[in-house]
Structure formats: C-alpha cells, structure tokens
Amino acid sequence: MGYLLSLSKAQCIRALGLLFICVCHCYAVPMADKTASSLRLYNTLTKREEEFTSITPGKVLMYTCGPTVYGRPHIGNYASFLMADLLRRWLEVSGYEVIHAKNITDVGHLLHDRDQGDDKIEKQAKKERLDPLEIARKYEAQFLEDEKALNILEPFARPRATETVKEMLAMVRVLLEKGFAYETEDGIYFAVEKFPAYGALSGNTIEDLCAGMRIEEREGKHCSADFALWKKCVGENAPHLLRWKYETGERVYTEGDDAGAGFPGWHIECSAMSRKFLADQIDIHTGGEDNIFPHHECEIAQSEASSGRKPFVRTWVHRRRIQMGEEKMSKSLGNVLSLPDVIAQGFSPLDLRYYLLSVHYRTNLKFTDKGLDDAKKARRKIMEWMTEVGGMEGKVSKVGKEGEENMIEPWKEKFFAVMNNDLNTPAALGIIFDLMTWSRNQSQWSSGALAALKVLSEQIRHTFGCFDAEGELDLPADVLTLLTKRDEARKSKDFHRSDELRAEILKKGYEVKDTAEGQHVRKA
Numbered sequence: 069m070g071y072l073l074s075l076s077k078a079q080c081i082r083a084l085g086l087l088f089i090c091v092c093h094c095y096a097v098p099m100a101d102k103t104a105s106s107l108r109l110y111n112t113l114t115k116r117e118e119e120f121t122s123i124t125p126g127k128v129l130m131y132t133c134g135p136t137v138y139g140r141p142h143i144g145n146y147a148s149f150l151m152a153d154l155l156r157r158w159l160e161v162s163g164y165e166v167i168h169a170k171n172i173t174d175v176g177h178l179l180h181d182r183d184q185g186d187d188k189i190e191k192q193a194k195k196e197r198l199d200p201l202e203i204a205r206k207y208e209a210q211f212l213e214d215e216k217a218l219n220i221l222e223p224f225a226r227p228r229a230t231e232t233v234k235e236m237l238a239m240v241r242v243l244l245e246k247g248f249a250y251e252t253e254d255g256i257y258f259a260v261e262k263f264p265a266y267g268a269l270s271g272n273t274i275e276d277l278c279a280g281m282r283i284e285e286r287e288g289k290h291c292s293a294d295f296a297l298w299k300k301c302v303g304e305n306a307p308h309l310l311r312w313k314y315e316t317g318e319r320v321y322t323e324g325d326d327a328g329a330g331f332p333g334w335h336i337e338c339s340a341m342s343r344k345f346l347a348d349q350i351d352i353h354t355g356g357e358d359n360i361f362p363h364h365e366c367e368i369a370q371s372e373a374s375s376g377r378k379p380f381v382r383t384w385v386h387r388r389r390i391q392m393g394e395e396k397m398s399k400s401l402g403n404v405l406s407l408p409d410v411i412a413q414g415f416s417p418l419d420l421r422y423y424l425l426s427v428h429y430r431t432n433l434k435f436t437d438k439g440l441d442d443a444k445k446a447r448r449k450i451m452e453w454m455t456e457v458g459g460m461e462g463k464v465s466k467v468g469k470e471g472e473e474n475m476i477e478p479w480k481e482k483f484f485a486v487m488n489n490d491l492n493t494p495a496a497l498g499i500i501f502d503l504m505t506w507s508r509n510q511s512q513w514s515s516g517a518l519a520a521l522k523v524l525s526e527q528i529r530h531t532f533g534c535f536d537a538e539g540e541l542d543l544p545a546d547v548l549t550l551l552t553k554r555d556e557a558r559k560s561k562d563f564h565r566s567d568e569l570r571a572e573i574l575k576k577g578y579e580v581k582d583t584a585e586g587q588h589v590r591k592a
Contacts (some may be wrong), residue, residue, distance in 0.1 A: 107162065107488045109155075109352075110430060112360060112384040113269050117490055120383060122351045128159050128166045129350040131342045131381075133359050134226070136173040137207040138192040142404035143420060143435070144390040146218060148356035150421060151387040151429040151491075153220045153533060155354065158487055161527050168223040169345040172211075174204035174230050175310045176299075177334045181362060183255070183296040187331075190309055200309050201230070214407045217417040219533045225345040229332065230310065234317035235340040236332045239374050240297045248373040249297055252288035254305065255330065256298040259290055263369045266293075269384065270361035295366050296333035305330075335366035339374075342367075348375040350382070357386045390424075391434045410440070418534040419444040425493050425532060446497075448590075451535050452581065453504045457525050459583060465512040476520035479503050483524070487531065500528060547576055551587060554580070 107120040122128045132152040135141050141149075149170075156166050179185040193200040229236075240256055243249040248262045260266040260274055267273050277293035301308050311320045311329040320329045342350060348371070355364060364384065371380035392405075410420050423443035427433045479499070486495040507521060529535045554569035570580050574592060581588045 107158075108490055109383055109385055110490050111382075112386050113379070113381070118383070120351075122164065123349060123382065126164060128164045128352060129346045130156060130159075130166055130168045130352040130354070131338070131346060131350055132168065132170040132223070132353075133338060133355040133363070134171040134173065135207075135211050136177040136188055137204045137211060138177075138188040139207055140210045140406045140408075141214065142406055143410065143424070144404065145356070146214065146407070146420075147390050147424045147433070148354070148387040149215065149220060150218065150424050151385070152354040154425055154429075154491060154493070154531070155352070155385060156221060157531050157533055158491065161531055162484075162488075166224075167346065168221075169225040169227065169342065170223040171338060171341045172204075172208055172226060172228045173334065173337060174201070174208070174228050176229060176332045176337060181334065183257075183299070183333065184304070187308065187310070193309070204228075204230075214417075217407060218421050219418060219536060221533075227341045227345055229337040229341070232337065232341050232344060233312050233319075233332060235344050236336045237298070237312075237314065237317045239336060239340050239343070239370065242374045243297065243370065246373065248369075250290065253300075254288070254302055255296050255300050255333075257289055257294040258297055258366070258369060258373075260293045260295070260369065261291055263373055265372070266365065266369050269365050269368060272361060272365070295335055295362060297336045297370070298330050298332060300328075300330040335363055336370055338363070339367050339370040339380075343371065343375070348377045349380060352383050352385060353381040354385045355387070357388055360386060385429075387429045388432045391432055405435070413437070413440075415440055415444055418536070419447055421534040422447040422532070425534070426497060428494055429491060447534055450500060450504070451537075453507075454525050454529065454535055455583065455588065457507070457522060460513060460518055460521075463511070463513050464515050464518055474520075475517050476524055479506075480520075480524050480527075483528065493532075496531075544576070547573060547578055547589075550576075551580070551589065555587060558582070 108117045109120050110117050130152075132149065134149075135145060152168075152170075156168055159166050174189060175187065177188050179188060179191070187200075189200050189203055193203045196203060198206075240249065243258065244251070244256065247259075249256055249258050251257075260277070264274075267277065274291075274293065278291040298314065299305055299308075301311050308331055311331055312318060313320055314328045314330055342353075353364065353367075368380050372378050407417055407420070411417065419440060420443075423440050424433065426443060426446075433439075482499050483496055483503075486492040486499060489495070503524075513521075550569050550573050554566050554573070557563075557565040557569060573580055573589075577592050578589050579592045581590075
C-alpha cells in the first residue's frame with residue numbers, strides 16, 4: 069500500500085547516502101577539502117577558536133567522558149553526549165575516520181567530586197539494597213537504551229572503570245616513581261605543585277587553589293588542591309564494597325583478604341582508559357562544562373606527568389549547561405527531566421535531539437516545553453522535505469543543461485561553512501530551511517543536480533542524526549481500514565470523501581500526507 073512504499077523508498081535513499089560517505093572514507097578524501105573553509109573549534113584550553121588538525125591525517129582520536137551510572141541520566145547529561153555525537157558525525161561527513169571512546173564510570177566517583185565522602189554508586193546501592201555492580205549495570209542498561217533512542221552512534225570502545233583498574237594502578241606507580249605523587253595514611257595523592265601547568269584549562273592558579281581551601285589534618289595532603297589517585301579502604305572508607313589489591317589490581321571479594329585494598333580516584337580512571345583504548349596523546353576530548361574543573365584539569369596533570377608527552381589533548385570541547393528556568397539542571401536540585409519523562413509528554417526522543425542541537429553548544433539552553441514543541445514541528449518539516457527529495461524523479465528534465473548539477477554547490481558550501489565555524493548548528497538549520505524553500509520552487513531538475521541534492525540531504529541527515537524514519541508504524545486495524553477506503557476515494561477522485569476520511573484518521577491520532585508515492589502516515 070502507498071503509505072508503506074514511501075518509507076521503504078526513504079530507507080533506500082538513506083542507504084545510498086551513507087554508502088557515499090563510506091566511499092569517501094575508503095579513499096580518505098575529506099569532503100571538507102572541497103569547501104571554502106576547514107573546521108574551526110573553540111578550544112577550552114587556549115580560550116579561542118582554532119583550526120582543527122588531527123595528529124594523524126584523516127584519523128581522529130576522540131574521548132568522551134561518559135556517565136556515572138548511579139541513576140538514569142537526565143537530558144542535561146545528554147546535551148553533552150549529543151554535542152559529542154554531532155562533532156563525531158560532522159568529522160565523518162568531512163571525511164575523517166573517528167576512533168571514539170566513551171567510558172562508563174562504575175566506581176570511585178565520590179559525592180561533590182571530592183576525595184572524601186560516599187561513592188555515588190555505593191550510596192545508591194545502599195538505598196536500593198542491591199550490590200554496587202548491580203546498580204551500575206542497571207543504570208548502564210538504561211543509559212544505553214536512551215542513547216539508542218537518541219540515535220547516538222556507538223563508540224569504538226566503551227570501557228568500564230572497574231575493568232581497567234590494573235591500568236590505573238600502573239599509572240599511579242609511574243607518578244609515584246617520577247615524584248608527582250605521594251602516599252598518606254588514607255591514599256595516594258597527586259601533588260599539583262609539581263605540575264606548574266595545573267589550572268591552565270580552568271583558569272585557576274595553584275596559589276589560589278592551595279590558599280583558598282581548608283586542609284583537614286587527617287588527610288595529610290601537602291596542598292588542599294592535591295587530588296586522590298588511589299583511596300585506601302581505611303577510616304571512613306573502610307566499608308567501601310568495591311575494592312582491589314594495590315599490588316596486583318585483583319578484585320577483593322572476601323573479608324580478611326583485603327589488606328592493602330583500595331579503590332581508584334575518579335580522575336585517574338579516564339586518563340587510564342583514554343591511554344588504553346586510544347593513545348597517550350589524542351585529538352579531541354569532550355564533556356560538559358561541569359567536567360572542566362576538577363575532572364579534566366586533573367586528567368591533564370596525570371596524563372602528561374606520567375607519559376611525559378604534551379599536550380595530552382589537542383582540542384578540548386565542552387557543552388554549556390541546560391537550564392530549567394534560571395537554574396542549571398541538576399539531580400541535586402531535583403529539577404531534572406529524563407528521556408522517559410519527555411516521551412511521556414508525547415515527544416519523540418529525536419524531537420529532543422533536534423531541540424538540544426538547535427542551540428549552539430557554547431550557549432546555555434533554557435529548556436521550555438514550547439521550545440521542545442517548536443523543535444518537534446521543525447523536525448517534521450525537514451523530514452517531509454527529505455521524503456519529497458526522495459520522490460523527485462518525476463521532475464527530472466530529459467534535456468538537462470550543461471553544468472546544472474553545480475546549482476547545489478553553493479548550498480553545500482554555505483552548509484559546510486557554518487558547520488565548520490565551530491559547529492554553528494542554528495545557522496546550519498537556517499540554511500536547510502532556505503534550501504527547502506528554494507528546491508521546492510524549482511520546476512525541473514537535471515539528473516546531476518538532483519543527485520547532488522540527494523547527497524547533500526544525506527550529509528545533513530547524517531550530521532544531525534534526527535531526521536531518520538523511526539520505523540514503520542504498527543497501525544491499528546481500524547486505521548488500516550480507513551486508509552484503504554481513503555485510497556479508493558482518491559483513486560475515484562472523490563476528494564470530499566477523502567478529506568472526511570483524513571479527519572477520521574486524525575481523530576484516531578494519525579496524520580496523513582499525500583505524496584507522489586501514496587499516503588504517508590505518522591503519529592499526530
């Protein structure tokens with residue numbers, strides 16, 4: 069039936085577009101080389117926009133700080149992950165091979181990002197009366213479910229902190245040997261005064277950090293800004309359930325076999341996982357702006373001090389916060405929304421994806437229901453246009469003019485230029501809507517021009533990741549019956565009856581759009 073044919077056609081077009089991107093990857097010809105500009109990104113470390121170049125031409129090593137799995141991530145967390153996914157997708161469209169690692173933090177992240185207090189996962193485990201790893205796997209599964217619904221690409225590696233402890237301990241030993249770390253009664257700490265560049269990412273200074281924070285004598289820290297690499301299971305940390313032997317990195321399961329046991333500090337985890345799955349030096353590190361200090365600042369210190377190679381990261385990219393009213397979205401403030409909350413309000417996860425990507429990543433987004441509703445409407449308009457592009461063969465002129473295929477090139481150049489300008493998604497979406505209006509006003513197309521338009525639409529589709537069909541609808545039997553009657557009414561040119569049936573279908577929660585390929589149905 070017509071309403072099913074349109075979907076399969078769109079899927080075919082998408083496959084061809086992605087094949088085009090894959091061919092570009094295979095021949096290592098970055099499409100960005102053919103445009104007027106190359107990618108510029110705002111580097112948090114240097115505090116300015118810089119032209120992006122990778123360590124290895126044609127390949128990008130990229131690390132993203134993943135979730136601490138003690139609860140379902142909220143949409144503020146996903147804003148950061150979506151920014152990283154957008155960047156990865158744009159690098160792929162531009163011809164790069166992206167080796168992307170995104171970790172799972174399942175131990176060692178203490179409350180308030182400090183070196184004392186409860187482990188976030190263990191605190192939730194006590195609340196739910198479960199083993200800490202049961203908690204971690206439960207919320208990791210929810211996170212992966214949400215990422216799939218948001219169409220976030222699967223990374224090359226998704227390491228868990230609990231499975232990388234031996235690598236962390238190896239790094240800790242190197243830091244001790246080199247004099248960048250010292251041992252106290254309750255753990256092993258990194259001495260920030262031994263690393264003069266500490267504070268460059270966040271804009272802090274060692275003097276202010278060491279002078280401005282109260283040192284508790286029991287910690288035995290040289291400077292209040294010194295941070296834990298390894299915490300011993302002594303004192304208030306004695307009951308810590310997830311513990312490993314310092315000498316071997318083996319998990320300790322039984323009481324009485326835990327002499328010298330401890331657990332890693334939060335910061336050392338990402339340094340070790342980034343090194344293991346990528347390299348000592350990587351091209352891009354992403355995260356939310358909350359990660360800048362202390363987490364990412366500490367990563368730089370550990371990684372560069374242990375490897376002796378600088379810079380650890382060439383380009384740091386951070387997403388600004390999502391706000392609910394005048395406050396940031398935060399679990400501690402109790403003003404969070406999860407993806408199931410958004411779905412319960414009648415929105416698709418991809419509506420949320422569009423909304424979060426429609427604002428520049430270095431702008432604070434004040435989340436509103438109206439903004440999400442506007443995003444839903446805008447996304448559907450673009451999807452409708454992409455379906456139209458897939459069915460425009462009937463507009464192809466048999467007598468095409470020489471060079472007509474170049475009529476798409478200015479649009480491609482404009483789209484690439486704004487995306488290369490620090491991922492300027494608001495401007496890119498503006499260009500897409502202008503292109504939609506322009507293309508609909510063209511009465512005839514050459515085969516070359518239409519092919520170029522389809523390629524550009526697929527580049528747009530892959531970049532934003534929210535214009536894909538969300539699967540064929542499982543339509544109720546009564547709706548199928550009405551669609552069949554409406555199809556018959558259209559064929560007999562009974563348009564009055566056709567409109568009546570359209571209204572009946574709408575009352576049942578489905579919208580019908582007539583296309584050259586038949587009836588196209590979607591949720592109202």
